[in-house]
Amino acid sequence: DAGVIQSPRHEVTEMGQEVTLRCKPISGHDYLFWYRQTMMRGLELLIYFNNNVPIDDSGMPEDRFSAKMPNASFSTLKIQPSEPRDSAVYFCASSSQASGANVLTFGAGSRLTVL
Amino acid sequence: SQKIEQNSEALNIQEGKTATLTCNYTNYSPAYLQWYRQDPGRGPVFLLLIRENEKEKRKERLKVTFDTTLKQSLFHITASQPADSATYLCALDRRALTFGSGTRLQVQP
Numbered sequence: 001d002a003g004v005i006q007s008p009r010h011e012v013t014e015m016g017q018e019v020t021l022r023c024k025p026i027s028g029h030d031y032l033f034w035y036r037q038t039m040m041r042g043l044e045l046l047i048y049f050n051n052n053v054p055i056d057d058s059g060m061p062e063d064r065f066s067a068k069m070p071n072a073s074f075s076t077l078k079i080q081p082s083e084p085r086d087s088a089v090y091f092c093a094s095s096s097q098a099s100g101a102n103v104l105t106f107g108a109g110s111r112l113t114v115l
Numbered sequence: 116s117q118k119i120e121q122n123s124e125a126l127n128i129q130e131g132k133t134a135t136l137t138c139n140y141t142n143y144s145p146a147y148l149q150w151y152r153q154d155p156g157r158g159p160v161f162l163l164l165i166r167e168n169e170k171e172k173r174k175e176r177l178k179v180t181f182d183t184t185l186k187q188s189l190f191h192i193t194a195s196q197p198a199d200s201a202t203y204l205c206a207l208d209r210r211a212l213t214f215g216s217g218t219r220l221q222v223q224p
Contacts, residue, residue: 033211042216042217048211056211101164102208102211109156
């Protein structure tokens with residue numbers, strides 16, 4: 001397996017533009033997580049899905065953020081409109097609960113810069 | 116509120132010594148605790164998991180302890196090497212993993 005695949009790796013955009021980040025989890029994993037990492041706030045959980053259903057989106061900063069998981073192999077995180085304070089590295093991670101533990105496999109991240 | 120605290124200051128040690136990193140938490144009752152390693156420009160990578168009913172776990176040069184009374188985990192790297200230089204994150208879980216801010220370890224040759 002190629003691991004968790006995220007795209008784009010880097011995105012530079014201007015304030016007010018729409019940003020879409022993409023994630024392909026590991027095949028067979030039934031949980032998918034979106035995290036955001038900044039120097040100030042560290043790694044923050046935004047939202048997670050179980051079997052494509054959003055379970056907890058309490059970490060989503062505001063209505064400008066939305067996430068979808070239309071099928072088991074694809075998820076998107078959308079920011080519309082983007083603001084400079086959204087600049088961060090966004091990580092997608094997936095896991096399988098088959099072992100009873102929530103061990104995450106992370107993607108390489110998408111570095112977002114909003115000017 | 117729930118808090119996970121890791122030493123924000125970098126830990127600098129000499130090659131061959133044992134590195135000890137600390138993770139303290141408050142207002143949590145985690146089912147288990149995990150440690151991850153993160154290199155610059157990369158996502159965190161899972162290292163070790165320890166359950167609430169375990170006191171200690173080992174994997175090669177790594178050792179993790181978990182004291183639910185003190186609400187503390189210690190992460191040890193014995194015979195440290197420059198290649199161990201990275202940021203180490205602890206994470207606690209009830210429904211989803213919550214991460215500490217990480218401690219940067221620098222091993223000097």
